[in-house]
Amino acid sequence: MFQNTVKPCGRPRSFDEGRALEMATQVFWLKGYDGATIDDLVAGMGVGRPSLYAIFGNKQTLFLRVLQAYTEKKGARVTQALLSPQTLRDSLASFLRSAVESATEEGSAQGCLALCVAPLVNDVKVQEILQNAMAGVTALVEHRFRDGVSTGEIPPDFPVAVRASQLIDFVRGLTMRALLGIPRKTLLKDAEEAVDLVLLPRGGNAAPKGMFNERC
Amino acid sequence: MFQNTVKPCGRPRSFDEGRALEMATQVFWLKGYDGATIDDLVAGMGVGRPSLYAIFGNKQTLFLRVLQAYTEKKGARVTQALLSPQTLRDSLASFLRSAVESATEEGSAQGCLALCVAPLVNDVKVQEILQNAMAGVTALVEHRFRDGVSTGEIPPDFPVAVRASQLIDFVRGLTMRALLGIPRKTLLKDAEEAVDLVLLPRGGNAAPKGMFNERC
């Protein structure tokens, strides 16, 4: 039984699994879940049909893997943009900029892969992946806000959870606009303004004016 | 030539065109554009297949009519919520509440019909309809803000265009969350907080504290 666990030899694969997943991402993203046919995927991924089914199961499980990998990659990108050692304002600006840039990438699909899931929106696994991703990013922003409180970049009574949630909702809005073809420049400008909106202290705050932002 | 413009007689229709469009809306919304088959539409709309093609052209043109009617209906709803004679704060709250409620309607599809368009996102007509709708709503919010300025509800230097755009982006975010099954209660709470975020005067404003909002 154990002697059977020899390394597989056989004919070597003519493609890289990770690379194939990335290409599949583009195909799904560009054409939507239903719109992407197996032919499209086979052509785009550079794998044979039987290999696709042997390795990724079927169309739906392939999409799940794509979605999972996609959210992980985005998560990593967000983490990097948000947690690099810089001021809170720069962190948020960098986060929003990164989101807009990824949603308006030239030569790639626009918007967000998650906007293609409509046909699968009732799939439990899909909901789980997306809700997890959303919660993760929100938690990350919250975390960064709490850091900002402890470093004094924002006042102690800053409503961390509320602002984090609002910022994420705002990003979702930007992303949808990207899908509809609104140019990157416009979205970048709006993103910058959003940082101010979320970050600037309110009129009723006890914090002294001008402490948190030069424009204030 | 003119005597030929007699009223058509023929066999009467067994369905109401407007009602059929509404049902088609639900089908597309629930299943997505690709996911909704002609069988689904025929069953949901209560029309025969040939009638569907005779009256609505084909699937794509049917969807365009559905989308057009949908945006017009939403537009009317927004107008009503936003322009009823009430304070600016109440107008915005009512607008956001209406958006959340419509996106979380029980017994109806969740989110927004526009989130089903992925397969048609490159269709010029679809982009036109959606961009028009978006621009219309934004313009309406701007208009209400300008009213608020002239009635003194918000200070003269209130960045009308920026705030309007930000509010709409925020609504888009709420809508996407509705699609993913976030409960209405949560979204309503967030919507209320968004009104504060957008409306409250900033720390650096010349306006006296407490003038525009009792909570401030």
Place this chain on the structure above:
DNA sequence: GGAGTTTCTAACTAAATGTTTCAAAATACT
């Protein structure tokens, strides 16, 4: 070189899809 294993190319299947055809049915006008 041959046995064993894995992947590749290419053709195939069965089901589902959007769309059309055609005769029957239902109305209005003469």
Place this chain on the structure above:
DNA sequence: AGTATTTTGAAACATTTAGTTAGAAACTCC
């Protein structure tokens, strides 16, 4: 009643789809 006009229902059409199968090809280890 008869004719013209329009809608309806059932069936059929051509195409496309997701998924499978069969055998040739490429590799490792003996």
